[in-house]
Amino acid sequence: xxxxxxxxxxxxVAPARKRRPRGLQGATIALVDDNLDIPFTTHxxxxxxxxxxxxxxxxxxxxxxxPSPKDLIEDAGAGADAAVVGIGL
Amino acid sequence: xxxxxxxxxxxxYEDAMELVFARGWTDGLPVVLPTARRxxxxxxxxxxxxxxxxxxxxxxxxxxTIEKLAINAVMGGCxxxxxxxxxxAMEALLDPAHNLNGxxxxxxxxxxxxxxNGPIARELGFNSRDGVFGNGYRANAAVGRGVRLALWNLxxxxxxxxxxxxxxxxxxxxxxxxxxxxxxxxxxxxVERGCAxxxxxxxxxxxxxxxxxxxxGTPEEMLHxxxxxxxxxxxxxxxxxGQTLVTLNPLNAEEFARRxxxxxxxxxxxxxxxxxxxxxxxxxxxxxxxxxRMERDAGRYPLRYDLxxxxxxxxxxxxxxxxxxxxxGGRSYFAAVLPGWGGFGGFAVTRPVRRAR
Numbered sequence: 001x002x003x004x005x006x007x008x009x010x011x012x013v014a015p016a017r018k019r020r021p022r023g024l025q026g027a028t029i030a031l032v033d034d035n036l037d038i039p040f041t042t043h044x045x046x047x048x049x050x051x052x053x054x055x056x057x058x059x060x061x062x063x064x065x066x067p068s069p070k071d072l073i074e075d076a077g078a079g080a081d082a083a084v085v086g087i088g089l
Numbered sequence: 090x091x092x093x094x095x096x097x098x099x100x101x102y103e104d105a106m107e108l109v110f111a112r113g114w115t116d117g118l119p120v121v122l123p124t125a126r127r128x129x130x131x132x133x134x135x136x137x138x139x140x141x142x143x144x145x146x147x148x149x150x151x152x153x154t155i156e157k158l159a160i161n162a163v164m165g166g167c168x169x170x171x172x173x174x175x176x177x178a179m180e181a182l183l184d185p186a187h188n189l190n191g192x193x194x195x196x197x198x199x200x201x202x203x204x205x206n207g208p209i210a211r212e213l214g215f216n217s218r219d220g221v222f223g224n225g226y227r228a229n230a231a232v233g234r235g236v237r238l239a240l241w242n243l244x245x246x247x248x249x250x251x252x253x254x255x256x257x258x259x260x261x262x263x264x265x266x267x268x269x270x271x272x273x274x275x276x277x278x279x280v281e282r283g284c285a286x287x288x289x290x291x292x293x294x295x296x297x298x299x300x301x302x303x304x305x306g307t308p309e310e311m312l313h314x315x316x317x318x319x320x321x322x323x324x325x326x327x328x329x330x331g332q333t334l335v336t337l338n339p340l341n342a343e344e345f346a347r348r349x350x351x352x353x354x355x356x357x358x359x360x361x362x363x364x365x366x367x368x369x370x371x372x373x374x375x376x377x378x379x380x381x382r383m384e385r386d387a388g389r390y391p392l393r394y395d396l397x398x399x400x401x402x403x404x405x406x407x408x409x410x411x412x413x414x415x416x417x418g419g420r421s422y423f424a425a426v427l428p429g430w431g432g433f434g435g436f437a438v439t440r441p442v443r444r445a446r
Contacts, residue, residue, distance in 0.1 A: 008151025065191035
């Protein structure tokens with residue numbers, strides 16, 4: 001007998017990824033603020049900056065419960081070496 | 090009929106069932122095996138192009154093609170005649186107003202409830218009476234589970250991955266009811282929401298499981314207990330508004346109507362009285378206040394409520410019409426409230442059921 005797959009097939013070619021930075025010192029990190037736990041995000045920003053020497057670019061989502069707008073994703077991707085996303089509760 | 094999904098050859102029923110579990114295609118319960126013959130029967134019934142897509146299903150973005158939805162509906166136990174109801178529910182869930190992306194991934198326990206209205210509910214044997222949120226009825230179970238499996242397999246709403254629900258609730262397996270329209274003195278939900286009387290429709294609303302409300306007596310007595318149940322401090326609604334659902338049983342509704350209360354009267358009363366002073370709400374903690382301010386900044390919390398005044402009495406929804414009222418269940422003592430996710434999403438969306446051609 002045969003059965004049919006209920007899932008959508010994975011893309012044949014994985015999307016391109018940026019090269020992972022060698023370290024955090026001097027790196028630019030986009031910190032995507034989900035607008036949910038703001039004190040936690042602020043604490044993380046301070047830690048990245050003071051303890052690890054990161055240049056933090058904090059980008060704020062309009063809503064923590066809906067996807068980031070396309071321009072925010074593109075901004076994070078183009079203007080940083082890596083991004084911190086998905087800070088939920 | 091040309092189907093494009095991968096076909097997997099298996100020796101027998103037992104091997105097929107184990108393969109379904111091994112590939113992570115089911116939610117923990119066994120499924121009906123999606124053979125081509127069964128899947129084709131569903132697609133033929135609705136007469137739609139198998140590769141027509143209703144859109145990507147968040148968060149993973151698998152396409153909700155008629156073929157993939159039929160496969161998942163078969164797995165959930167649907168017969169061909171159930172499939173139009175599944176499609177209407179999926180169309181509603183994929184409306185951006187519902188924010189399925191957030192609903193599927195939130196730490197909150199909301200799950201989209203599928204509410205079926207119209208003659209099709211009775212024709213297909215949906216339960217709208219005693220035990221309406223429970224088990225025992227194929228139509229409720231199969232449509233509810235067919236929808237859930239589509240969210241699982243196409244949306245990737247899986248608890249060890251993207252579904253971050255802290256506790257969730259059993260409706261993750263199947264969460265589907267019909268409204269009782271015969272033993273109901275008021276307009277049914279879908280007609281209130283703009284559908285023609287006598288038409289078939291599905292409404293989805295993401296909510297917690299039903300909270301029992303011991304609701305019996307005069308309208309004033311029933312409203313007294315309903316208002317208290319609606320504005321419990323544990324609900325998201327009292328903190329960040331959004332929408333909520335009240336399920337009255339037919340005896341409740343009859344008693345209200347007999348004393349001259351329309352559904353709108355009940356809704357208005359609940360909206361005006363299911364409130365708490367802000368001091369009580371703020372005593373729940375800083376994070377609740379933070380959410381409330383975020384909602385205000387996002388334009389979802391009306392500015393007329395002074396969030397700096399502890400005596401402000403805050404409602405559970407921004408407008409009376411955000412309290413949905415459905416009549417269902419047995420003629421007895423109990424109603425239910427089903428709080429929503431708050432102002433973050435999961436809002437009610439209604440879509441007509443397109444009958445088979």
